[in-house]
Amino acid sequence: MAHSKTIARPYAKAVFAQANTQDAQQSWREFLQVGAQMMQDSFVQSHLNLPEFTQQLTAWLDQWMVEKRQSALSKEEKNFLAILAEQNRLAVLPEIADFYEQLMHAKQNVCKVNVRSAQPLKEDEQQSLKKTLTQKIGRQVQLDVSEQADLLAGVIIEYEGQVIDQTLKGRLNRLARSLD
Secondary structure (H helix, E strand, C coil): CHHHHHHHHHHHHHHHHHCCCHHHHHHHHHHHHHHHHHHCCHHHHHHCCCCCHHHHHHHHHHHHHHHHHCCCCCHHHHHHHHHHHHCCCHHHHHHHHHHHHHHHHHHCCEEEEEEEECCCCCHHHHHHHHHHHHHHHCCEEEEEEEECHHHCCEEEEEECCEEEEEEHHHHHHHHHHHHC
16 A cells, blocks of 8 residues: 555656646546546456556546546546556556645645544534634645444544544543553
């Protein structure tokens, strides 16, 4: 995993540097997200090493992009896919998409925060959490909220390598460690 992130970083930086307008950045973002979703398919993963598969994959991506953004792959996007295929790097497209997203958020002064909760968070709870985190972090916050029933109660908040565990399960684990 760490190796694929190391590989993905320069590709994402190069794409981000090439996308010099907000429209271009959004277009690349959509392309990378769709490509990342496609790479997670088991059929695609099992055929990535076949040379003739790259053309088929490019054609599929082209169709998906027409559906998603009403325009086909650009020449640059096709070239990018060709470079990844030539270097046997298509499998890292999800990591490239993730790192590209981080670069976009940093430029927009936005922090993406993952929140896992035992129960669904109400809209007012999400807004309150967002306000508190915006003040704490000093940037705008984009929440990605998911439910995880095994947490028992509370939330886990993750951003920029920080983890704040305010769950009952986490508190019980800390108590057990302190008693040992």
